[in-house]
Amino acid sequence: MDLVLSSLASIGRGTLNVFEEVGKLTLFVISTLGLFFRKPFYFREFARSVMSIGFFSLPVIGLTALFTGGALALQIYSGGSRFNSESAVPAIVSIGMVRELGPVLCGLMIAGRVGSAIAAEIGTMKVTDQLDALVTLSTNPKQYLVIPRVAAATLVLPFLTGVGDILGILGGYLVGTLKLNFSSQTYLSQAVQFLETADVVSGLVKGAVFGFIVAIIGCYCGFKSGMGARGVGKATTQSVALSSILIIASNFVLTEMFF
Amino acid sequence: MTTPLIQLQDITKSFNQTLVLDKINMVVNEGESLAIIGGSGAGKSVALKIVLGLLKADSGKVLINGKISKPPFDKFLSEIGMLFQGGALFDSLPVWKNVAFKLLRDKKKYSMEEAKHIAVEKLARVGLNNRVAELYPAELSGGMQKRVGLARAIAANPAILFFDEPTTGLDPIRAANISSLIRELVEETSATAITVSHDMTCVKQIADKVNFLNKCKIAWSGTVEDFESVSDGVIYHFVNGLPSVIKGGLDI
Ligand SMILES: Nc1ncnc2c1ncn2[C@@H]1O[C@H](COP(=O)(O)OP(=O)(O)O)[C@@H](O)[C@H]1O
Ligand SMILES: [Mg+2]
Numbered sequence: 001m002d003l004v005l006s007s008l009a010s011i012g013r014g015t016l017n018v019f020e021e022v023g024k025l026t027l028f029v030i031s032t033l034g035l036f037f038r039k040p041f042y043f044r045e046f047a048r049s050v051m052s053i054g055f056f057s058l059p060v061i062g063l064t065a066l067f068t069g070g071a072l073a074l075q076i077y078s079g080g081s082r083f084n085s086e087s088a089v090p091a092i093v094s095i096g097m098v099r100e101l102g103p104v105l106c107g108l109m110i111a112g113r114v115g116s117a118i119a120a121e122i123g124t125m126k127v128t129d130q131l132d133a134l135v136t137l138s139t140n141p142k143q144y145l146v147i148p149r150v151a152a153a154t155l156v157l158p159f160l161t162g163v164g165d166i167l168g169i170l171g172g173y174l175v176g177t178l179k180l181n182f183s184s185q186t187y188l189s190q191a192v193q194f195l196e197t198a199d200v201v202s203g204l205v206k207g208a209v210f211g212f213i214v215a216i217i218g219c220y221c222g223f224k225s226g227m228g229a230r231g232v233g234k235a236t237t238q239s240v241a242l243s244s245i246l247i248i249a250s251n252f253v254l255t256e257m258f259f
Numbered sequence: 260m261t262t263p264l265i266q267l268q269d270i271t272k273s274f275n276q277t278l279v280l281d282k283i284n285m286v287v288n289e290g291e292s293l294a295i296i297g298g299s300g301a302g303k304s305v306a307l308k309i310v311l312g313l314l315k316a317d318s319g320k321v322l323i324n325g326k327i328s329k330p331p332f333d334k335f336l337s338e339i340g341m342l343f344q345g346g347a348l349f350d351s352l353p354v355w356k357n358v359a360f361k362l363l364r365d366k367k368k369y370s371m372e373e374a375k376h377i378a379v380e381k382l383a384r385v386g387l388n389n390r391v392a393e394l395y396p397a398e399l400s401g402g403m404q405k406r407v408g409l410a411r412a413i414a415a416n417p418a419i420l421f422f423d424e425p426t427t428g429l430d431p432i433r434a435a436n437i438s439s440l441i442r443e444l445v446e447e448t449s450a451t452a453i454t455v456s457h458d459m460t461c462v463k464q465i466a467d468k469v470n471f472l473n474k475c476k477i478a479w480s481g482t483v484e485d486f487e488s489v490s491d492g493v494i495y496h497f498v499n500g501l502p503s504v505i506k507g508g509l510d511i
Contacts, residue, residue, distance in 0.1 A: 126351075129344065130347045133347035135311075135313060136313075
């Protein structure tokens with residue numbers, strides 16, 4: 001009986017914790033959104049974020065997309081050849097990249113590279129009193145730190161996604177022409193012919209949403225970081241786990257919406 | 260009687276059921292230099308953060324000029340300067356931008372050049388030359404970071420200055436330097452000063468009045484001279500740096 005009660009209690013506690021966390025996150029997002037329309041906008045921080053999120057992520061995103069596009073071409077070829085549809089490889093690779101893999105890979109890579117860095121930076125600022133210092137210098141820490149990062153990530157991710165799409169298609173092209181005996185011209189025309197504007201737009205919108213998620217979760221985890229190096233480490237890990245889950249989940253919702 | 264500049268009334272604060280401050284009362288008059296002292300972990304920084312609105316008390320009131328202080332604290336914060344225990348400098352900004360941070364917020368009042376000029380001036384005031392102005396905080400020693408923090412605190416000529424453990428982590432000579440610098444700055448600007456410290460030498464140099472925090476309460480308050488001449492109990496131990504205090508066994 002005791003065992004039953006105590007396990008029920010721990011399930012209950014776990015559930016309450018989840019709700020509490022969701023509630024806190026929601027409040028954080030709402031209070032941040034409110035600040036978007038308030039002056040001042042810290043342009044220097046914004047520019048710095050654009051550089052660190054956008055420019056310095058290009059190699060990671062590019063390589064990931066290139067190899068994924070190549071692997072995708074091989075897989076689709078192997079699947080397609082079972083019912084004589086090898087010719088669909090270029091079209092499926094590009095549609096798959098643009099609608100799904102481009103934005104998702106981009107989001108996940110950014111979660112690992114940028115979300116964690118944001119959480120670590122803000123967490124460190126918290127444990128070294130820099131957030132309090134901002135307040136004593138008449139500066140709202142959320143406005144100074146969160147708004148520029150979220151704005152930068154939301155604006156930059158569609159671009160990164162676009163780059164990822166192109167390199168993914170290029171990866172497929174290289175594999176298709178060098179290994180799968182497609183002629184260069186056939187591959188390219190097939191790859192573009194079946195692509196619709198809606199595919200591209202939906203992929204870029206996804207990118208923007210994922211950028212928003214990564215930046216706001218990174219900031220949220222940083223702001224609620226516990227004390228000491230351990231606290232910051234935990235905040236960093238949490239930001240990656242939480243934003244990855246939210247990216248995958250919201251990807252499903254968005255795909256469903258654009259379906 | 261004039262209204263005190265800052266007044267704490269029955270401030271209580273606990274973290275996860277651990278009581279840190281138990282109904283403490285405190286009065287700071289304009290132009291005074293007050294020290295809050297006590298062993299480490301006594302709740303000195305917490306008390307300071309409550310005054311600044313960085314932490315919320317569980318109960319009790321903070322009065323500023325006789326009026327209850329409640330959020331937003333913008334106006335009060337615009338009149339203060341604070342030196343944090345670890346300096347709390349912003350790593351991503353060069354030293355001079357750290358110092359000029361508050362000035363740069365107000366673009367209408369100061370141009371970039373003016374702000375930089377003032378920052379360099381304040382840095383010189385705390386004994387740092389303009390080569391340091393271009394460095395980043397990570398490139399400075401602990402003592403230099405404290406000085407930069409000090410320059411940042413006084414940059415906008417605040418009427419009230421807060422110092423959290425200004426000498427902790429410094430060697431005795433640097434500690435004495437910082438203490439006398441703080442004393443000079445406070446007198447120069449005729450600011451009201453509140454210093455949190457567990458370093459008696461520093462307190463003697465900076466403060467006129469003392470509030471001694473022990474076991475979640477203000478255990479003693481009065482002038483520095485009277486504090487030093489208390490001849491028994493935990494205060495005597497504290498003033499003379501005897502082991503019972505250093506180990507944190509603060510029993511009266
Ligand atoms: N944000 C916080 N969360 C939980 N406990 C805290 C927090 N800040 C301070 N404390 C606790 O309150 C007590 C007093 O801390 P503090 O005011 O920093 O001491 P000090 O007198 O050395 O400045 C300590 O036991 C510390 O662990
Ligand atoms: Mg302290």
